[in-house]
Amino acid sequence: MNTYYSVFLFIYAFLGLSYYNAAITPNTKCKNGFLAQMSNHLECRCNENFVHVSNDTCEKKVECSVDTVDKACGEFSKCVMHENEGKATYTCDCINAYAVKGDICVPETCQNIECGFGKCIINEDAVNDPPICSCNIGYVVNTEDGNKCTTEGDTKCSLVCGEEHQICKKINDFYRCDCDEGFKLNVEEEKCVSHSIYSMLNLSVIFVILLLFSNII
Known part of the structure; x- marks a missing residue:
């Protein structure tokens, strides 16, 4: 019985890990957010006042306090209680496998990587591969500059906007499906x-x- 239970726990943990690290695809449904395209990848972006808790899920952002422990207080971060000499303090800390860079939490392997006009990403289908830069729309990777996003260039929209009266639009530095004119x-x-x-x-x-x-x- 214990053996079956152990196998069940292993499968459950594996599925949970796979879900958390699942690569974003054109069919991904972003919870409390929307699908966006940059030069080398798709990602879920959060609606206003929401922040990422995983790649495809956003939750309402809260102020870190005694009442919001374990709640999302920033991008890929949660409110954590720290106790020192009987006194409790509450801080917004990065979740597991993320680290602080500037004022946001990024994947640990991206902490020391600069991308120029883009961002460092991890290939979730090959997590052992080194991270790469994905550029803002309007820029492409410059192979002569450490594969940073420092060269202007075009990227075609590959999003499939299946809803009625929707088209692909460039919004700031990314593509997304948005309502047509009118x-x-x-x-x-x-x-x-x-x-x-x-x-x-x-x-x-x-x-x-x-x-x-x-x-x-």
Whole structure:
């Protein structure tokens, strides 16, 4: 019985590790975020006020305190309690396998790597390979400059925007699927609706609120 239990724990841990290190693909569903493309990789980016807890999952960012221990307080970091001589302090520490670089947490193997106009990434399908630089859109790797992102160049969008009225757009330094011209994202329904319909929905909500308020008065 103990042998079966040990095997079960091993499989469970392996699957958990595989899930955590799973490479981001065009089919990845980013929790509380969206799929973004840089020059050499895809990644999940978090919605506003959310931070990464794993490659494909973002959680609401909290202020580190006694009430938020183990909660996400920054990118790939969580609130940790430290006790010294009976006094507790709370700090926002990097999660396992991440280390501080500047004011953010990055993979430990990327801590001393500079990429120029890009970021250091790990190949999750071959974790024993050395990390590489993935460039902001508009830059490509310069093989004569230590494979840093210091050369201007184009990268085509490879994202598959399957939702209706969505197209691939360059937003700042990355590509993402966004609403086409004349459409706006309805956050609650997670779909693109026309500006006119969106405006009508907002006006309807305002009208109902005013009507309820007038009845209360």
